[in-house]
Amino acid sequence: MNLHLMRIYAASPLRVQQMAILAFGWYWRYRRFGRAFHRLVQEYLERESWSAEQLRAYAEARLREQVLRAWREIPYYRHRFAEHGITETQLERLTLAELPRLPLLDRNVLRTQPKSLLTRTARMFPPRSFYSSGTTGRPARVYFRRLTHQHNMAVREARCFRWAGVSQLDPRAVVGAKTIVPSAEAPPPYWRFNRVEHQLYLSLHHISLKNIPDYVSALNRFQPVVLEGLPSGLYFLARFIREAGLEVHRPKAVITMGEKLEAHMRAEIEAVFGARTWEEYGSVENCVLATECEHGRMHVHLDFGILELIGADGQPVRPGEIGETVVTGLANRDQILIRLRLGDLAAWATEACPCGRNQFPPLADLYGRVCDAMVMPDGRRVAMANVFVGLDEVWEGQLVQQELNKFLLLVVPTAKYSERCREVLGERMRRLFGSGVRYEIRVVNEIPLGPGGKKRGIVCLLPPELTGPIHTSCDLRDEQMS
Ligand SMILES: [Zn+2]
Structure with missing residues (x-):
């Protein structure tokens, strides 16, 4: 979604957002399942x-x-x-x-x-x-x-979903990269429903112990056959459901994509959702x-x-x-x-x-590529943040979490870099982390390499006892992801 559409969507009441999702649902079904x-x-x-x-x-x-x-x-x-x-x-x-x-x-x-x-x-x-x-x-x-x-x-239907005994046309719940709940401080619900595809879309950016009952009640109400999405999102969902001691609907299969599914994440997801997990690359x-x-x-x-x-x-x-x-x-x-x-x-x-x-x-x-997950002051876990996506002004960027509410954005600029870019980055940071977020944008010549000589999109400098066992790899699809 481009920035202007995103602003309109964010400013709309829930009913209008649901209608927009219905319209998108028709378009996406036509585009993908014609x-x-x-x-x-x-x-x-x-x-x-x-x-x-x-x-x-x-x-x-x-x-x-x-x-x-x-x-x-x-x-x-x-x-x-x-x-x-x-x-x-x-x-x-x-x-x-x-x-x-x-x-x-x-x-x-x-x-x-x-x-x-x-x-x-x-x-x-x-x-x-x-x-x-x-x-x-x-x-x-x-x-x-x-x-x-x-x-x-x-090819995904034949070789991934069918191998897992399910179909993309079954009722699905998705934890994906699309921004569907536009503000970090938005009240529940943290999901939207796409009636055209019987698809429950769960927000990746609001998963926390406090918010977990809203996610669980949506899953229990819509009873998806397939649960799919980014392993980090599904993992935090599972972990908080277990920590909250809640009973959740069991899908027939869980399908992960977009990041490497680590063994500890698979174990947690399978234990909580009671279903086999199938990885896709x-x-x-x-x-x-x-x-x-x-x-x-x-x-x-x-x-x-x-x-x-x-x-x-x-x-x-x-x-x-x-x-x-x-x-x-x-x-x-x-x-x-x-x-x-x-x-x-x-x-x-x-x-x-x-x-x-x-x-x-x-x-x-x-x-896959390696990146970190971030922890928000309100307990949300964010393992993915597309703050730099689609900006012609940015050649490369890195988001560094220095403290719970303090971030550093390293930006390698292109010739088009301007004040507008700072404004857009600021708006995206507030949307993702809340209006009180503290951040600094620093223009640099290059992004420092991480372990193994790889560039990382997200670096979390918080102590491991705060972040928990999450250290995952990213190769994120953006809009294309279900
Ligand atoms: Zn085989």
Whole structure:
């Protein structure tokens, strides 16, 4: 939601907000679960019975279409491929094994010149765009049309929700990144209901021991079949429900996405909600999806996007070795992403998975980006804060919690940086943390690196006894997240 719409929404009474959510609900159902969705789900389900050879041949054919489209329609790729001595004839015969010969795509290209990756037609009529993540500053901008969106929903339906024995069309409760309760100091309810999709949307930013009865009564009233969302949000929800000694409705499955699900979070969520938790790994770029099977392994869905794991020398790593994630999307035919460096770390499994779905290669380990959770003076836990998202004035940013009510915003500015940016950041801080929030905005040349040389969007300097056992990883989808 853009800033102006957000202001109007925030100033509206609850009834008007519910009507806005209904309108959004219709639009999102049309965009995500339209006619192509059901056909695509069938196709993804059918390919589950294919052999590894059949699936690789299918992915290879889709890959050739993508690289040829890039060569013929996108000057950026034509130039890059030519620089590497790659010809059209080689692309016409490209195999999966030869993919590492093509140049890597730096994520900064998606941040600074996302339109340069659009096909000729898409440059003339750009599809809707989405921001990838606002936690570490200037997000990547991804363009995709309705059909691509439905591809993404279809592969998740077939390979995540169905594997968990549920459907995206079942009544769902979501703890996601959308701001639905606009102010930190808003009175309950801390949820909104999207009647079109039977979706109960729970606010990520109001979860505290004091507020937990409101969340529990909404869950008990709407009885969702599926509970889904960010692991950190679901974890705090579970923890406070247990601490408050409340009885909560048991969904059939819990599905987590957007961050790494740590073992202690899984244990707490499963104990409190009495349901199996299923982890999903994807990204807003729509180039990769890995989902958990009943044996707890993550399988990569090759017919949706190709995942490579490369070492420091740029070569593919052997099974069991940790490599950087590089992805090539097969579904998006408007903005073509070939060998995009996602910057997460993972390792291929050394053994086949007992579930037998090994045509979708299993992973041994997966490590996402690391960030901290914050604790508010009123007891709320906030593990995600998109304060920098969508600001052209900010190249990168970091939100540091120094004390319970004292924050430091480190900002690496772009040439467009202005006073307006300070005002917007201030407004977002007050919305998220309350009107009494104390903060300082400091313009810096670079964001200091955290442990492991990774940049972090959120750093919490409070002692661990205040924050509790939360130290999670983030790769947040913004609006796209359910
Ligand atoms: Zn498996």
